[in-house]
Amino acid sequence: MQTNSVRSIMSLSQVTRGDETELFLKGRVDGPAANQLEVEVLSVIKTPVKRLYINLAEANFLCSAGIRVLLQYHRQLKAQGRQLLVSRTSPEIDQILELTGFRDTLVEKV
Amino acid sequence: MEFTLPNNPELPPVSAERLAEFGKSHALTPRVMFALDHALNEHLQNVVDHSMAKKASLRLQVVGREVHVLIVDDGRDFDPLGAAEPDLVGDPDARPIGGLGVHMMRKLTDQLVYRRTPAGNELEIVKKLE
Numbered sequence: 001m002q003t004n005s006v007r008s009i010m011s012l013s014q015v016t017r018g019d020e021t022e023l024f025l026k027g028r029v030d031g032p033a034a035n036q037l038e039v040e041v042l043s044v045i046k047t048p049v050k051r052l053y054i055n056l057a058e059a060n061f062l063c064s065a066g067i068r069v070l071l072q073y074h075r076q077l078k079a080q081g082r083q084l085l086v087s088r089t090s091p092e093i094d095q096i097l098e099l100t101g102f103r104d105t106l107v108e109k110v
Numbered sequence: 111m112e113f114t115l116p117n118n119p120e121l122p123p124v125s126a127e128r129l130a131e132f133g134k135s136h137a138l139t140p141r142v143m144f145a146l147d148h149a150l151n152e153h154l155q156n157v158v159d160h161s162m163a164k165k166a167s168l169r170l171q172v173v174g175r176e177v178h179v180l181i182v183d184d185g186r187d188f189d190p191l192g193a194a195e196p197d198l199v200g201d202p203d204a205r206p207i208g209g210l211g212v213h214m215m216r217k218l219t220d221q222l223v224y225r226r227t228p229a230g231n232e233l234e235i236v237k238k239l240e
Binding site: 030031032061063064065067068071072074075078092095096099100101102104105 | 119122123126144147148151152155158202203207210211213214217218
């Protein structure tokens with residue numbers, strides 16, 4: 001469990017395959033990073049993508065604002081017959097999603 | 111460790127840096143640091159977003175087998191612990207999203223104490239050492 005890189009701004013990359021896009025988040029998903037994530041999600045969902053995956057395997061911090069972004073667009077896309085799911089989690093992120101009760105909703109069931 | 115910072119968007123990340131220094135100097139475990147880091151961030155983001163405070167003062171101490179983090183802001187009355195508990199059992203696609211931050215703080219720490227004092231809002235976060 002790593003917590004030392006507190007000032008590490010979240011880094012974000014994106015891979016699109018057909019009608020699926022995966023956003024890879026690394027580092028600290030704090031308040032400003034949650035805003036950055038929302039901008040990215042809004043940009044992706046303007047395209048005809050059917051499934052948007054958020055990969056949190058290399059994230060080590062997730063604030064409640066980040067969870068709200070995930071939930072808000074999970075619900076919005078579901079209502080449109082599309083999907084936003086968390087594709088992978090680090091142990092830290094898994095713990096945070098579990099204690100907020102939204103892990104089963106947000107994390108893709110493999 | 112004690113420090114005072116202006117209330118602006120840098121308050122949470124700069125405080126997190128100081129917390130990391132404190133954790134290192136006291137050899138706090140990653141699990142304790144993970145909990146304190148999230149709890150402090152949630153509270154300070156609330157201060158930034160809602161308190162209208164000019165500044166916030168923080169005191170970090172190891173007291174016996176506990177870490178105590180005291181945050182004092184000079185903003186308007188704001189008791190974060192007065193917020194309703196979030197609904198964690200209803201339909202996950204429909205239940206309200208609010209209250210997650212304070213819920214995370216409660217689950218990750220051992221005690222949260224709020225006081226309104228002449229200095230402003232005081233929140234004390236207590237986390238037991240392992």
